[in-house]
Amino acid sequence: MAYDIFKLLHLLGVVLLLGNVTVTSIWKLYADGTRDPAVIGFAQRLVTITDWFFTLWGILLLVVGGYGAAWLGGMDPLRDAWLVWAEALFVLAGIIWLGVLVPIQIRQARMARGFAAVGVVPRDYYRLGRLWIAWGVVATVPLLAAMWVMLRKGW
Numbered sequence: 001m002a003y004d005i006f007k008l009l010h011l012l013g014v015v016l017l018l019g020n021v022t023v024t025s026i027w028k029l030y031a032d033g034t035r036d037p038a039v040i041g042f043a044q045r046l047v048t049i050t051d052w053f054f055t056l057w058g059i060l061l062l063v064v065g066g067y068g069a070a071w072l073g074g075m076d077p078l079r080d081a082w083l084v085w086a087e088a089l090f091v092l093a094g095i096i097w098l099g100v101l102v103p104i105q106i107r108q109a110r111m112a113r114g115f116a117a118v119g120v121v122p123r124d125y126y127r128l129g130r131l132w133i134a135w136g137v138v139a140t141v142p143l144l145a146a147m148w149v150m151l152r153k154g155w
Contacts, residue, residue, distance in 0.1 A: 002068075002072055003069055003072040003073055005068075006064075006065045006066075006068030006069035006072060007065065007069040008065070009061045009064060009065030009068070010061065010062055010064075010065030010066045010068075010069055011065070012058075012061050012065070013057075013058045013059065013060070013061030013062030013063070013064075013065055013066075014058070014062055014147065015058070016054045016055070016057055016058030016061065017054070017055060017058030017059060017062060017143070018058075018140075018143060018144075018147070019054070019058075020050050020051070020054035020055050020058060021055070021136065021139075021140055021143070022140075024046075024047055024050050024051070025133060025136050025137075027043060027046075028043055028044075028047055028129070028132075028133075029133065031043030031044075032126065032129050035121065037115045037116050037118070037119050037120065037121050038116055040112060040115075040116075040121055040125075041112040041113070041115065041116030042116075044105075044108050044109055044112035045109065045112065047105055047108075047109075048105060048109050051102075051105065055097075059094075062090075070083060082149055082150075082152075082153050085146075085149050086146040086149040086150050087146075089142040089143070089145050089146035089149065090142070090143065090146045092142045093139045093140070093141075093142040093143045093146070096135060096138060096139035096142075097139050100131075100135045100139075101132060101135055101136060101139060104128050104131055104132045104135070105132065107128055108125060108128050108129065108132065111124070111125045111128075112125070
């Protein structure tokens with residue numbers, strides 16, 4: 001029973017993390033495409049809110065549930081090759097997220113607070129938005145690969 005609870009937590013974490021990554025990217029693209037400072041400012045604020053809520057909780061549930069299920073299921077997440085590969089891919093995505101995406105989001109959020117009131121979106125905001133989407137795709141690839149490794153239980 002405890003194994004099933006940890007596995008459920010792990011799966012909920014995957015859904016929250018990948019769901020938020022995917023949905024946030026799509027609605028941010030559409031918001032930026034409107035060129036409307038109020039819409040873009042609101043969307044940028046929601047990027048920050050959803051990252052703190054869905055992405056952070058997704059990561060926590062994924063890790064707690066994954067390690068709990070692994071240990072209760074008699075697996076060694078530090079030795080079983082398929083688990084090590086999945087963890088390495090997850091960490092790679094996290095490094096990209098923390099090292100590239102979060103700093104871009106912070107810069108865009110600061111800009112959005114200013115232009116929402118003034119009514120003008122600077123070109124640098126759109127440049128950063130394109131970088132955010134591109135690096136977001138790059139960061140999503142290892143997450144999808146980790147999911148594939150977990151489903152196949154091997155590389």
